[in-house]
Amino acid sequence: DAKTTQPPSMDCAEGRAANLPCNHSTISGNEYVYWYRQIHSQGPQYIIHGLKNNETNEMASLIITEDRKSSTLILPHATLRDTAVYYCIVRVGGYGNKLVFGAGTILRVKS
Amino acid sequence: DTAVSQTPKYLVTQMGNDKSIKCEQNLGHDTMYWYKQDSKKFLKIMFSYNNKELIINETVPNRFSPKSPDKAHLNLHINSLELGDSAVYFCASSQEVVGKANTGELFFGEGSRLTVL
Numbered sequence: 745d746a747k748t749t750q751p752p753s754m755d756c757a758e759g760r761a762a763n764l765p766c767n768h769s770t771i772s773g774n775e776y777v778y779w780y781r782q783i784h785s786q787g788p789q790y791i792i793h794g795l796k797n798n799e800t801n802e803m804a805s806l807i808i809t810e811d812r813k814s815s816t817l818i819l820p821h822a823t824l825r826d827t828a829v830y831y832c833i834v835r836v837g838g839y840g841n842k843l844v845f846g847a848g849t850i851l852r853v854k855s
Numbered sequence: 856d857t858a859v860s861q862t863p864k865y866l867v868t869q870m871g872n873d874k875s876i877k878c879e880q881n882l883g884h885d886t887m888y889w890y891k892q893d894s895k896k897f898l899k900i901m902f903s904y905n906n907k908e909l910i911i912n913e914t915v916p917n918r919f920s921p922k923s924p925d926k927a928h929l930n931l932h933i934n935s936l937e938l939g940d941s942a943v944y945f946c947a948s949s950q951e952v953v954g955k956a957n958t959g960e961l962f963f964g965e966g967s968r969l970t971v972l
Contacts, residue, residue, distance in 0.1 A: 776959060778959055780961075782898075785966075786965060786966075787859075787945050787947070787963030787964050787965050787966055788898065788945070788947075788961070788963045789963070790960045790961060790962070793959055793960070829896070831898075835959055837959065841959075842900050842903065842911055843900070843959065843961060844900070845890075845897065845898035845899075847896075847897070
């Protein structure tokens with residue numbers, strides 16, 4: 745699986761958009777980009793995933809560059825409860841392929 | 856109802872003991888996983904089972920033995936516990952179907968914190 749690079753930490757003001765970047769310059773054509781988060785003392789939680797196109801769901805938006813070498817997770821209106829470690833993962837789609845978690849980005853949402 | 860439940864949530868034991876952590880999911884998924892999160896907070900996959908069949912087995916000591924009595928349960932038994940086994944162990948499940956583009960969405964339990972003294 746391709747490796748990802750994320751900043752170790754970021755701060756965001758409550759109510760503002762949080763934009764979390766991820767570099768995955770060696771991504772292969774059949775690898776998806778996944779985002780998970782882990783709130784303190786809880787299990788990781790799936791947020792969103794995509795292959796080429798931008799994706800949006802009730803939690804976040806995922807913007808993938810045209811060359812697919814980087815992506816950005818956007819939390820449109822961050823709240824204090826969004827303080828967590830955010831993991832960007834690339835993974836081949838399909839049966840039996842594992843999710844490999846890196847160090848992630850610690851997002852601190854401040855009032 | 857909790858989707859993925861693990862027991863116990865906390866486990867404190869002595870070196871050399873044998874212990875088990877149980878996991879159950881009520882999502883109807885056919886794939887289950889065990890992940891380990893150590894003190895440095897890295898999450899590492901240990902095992903994955905699909906319909907009771909082992910499909911992922913990372914480089915894990917033989918002292919760790921997963922058991923899947925049915926597709927809704929994946930238990931982790933650890934023999935001869937060592938200090939380095941202290942960690943939080945997470946169970947997860949997903950719906951993975953052979954030959955299909957699966958979503959890769961894993962549902963995690965709340966974790967079981969194991970402390971070996």
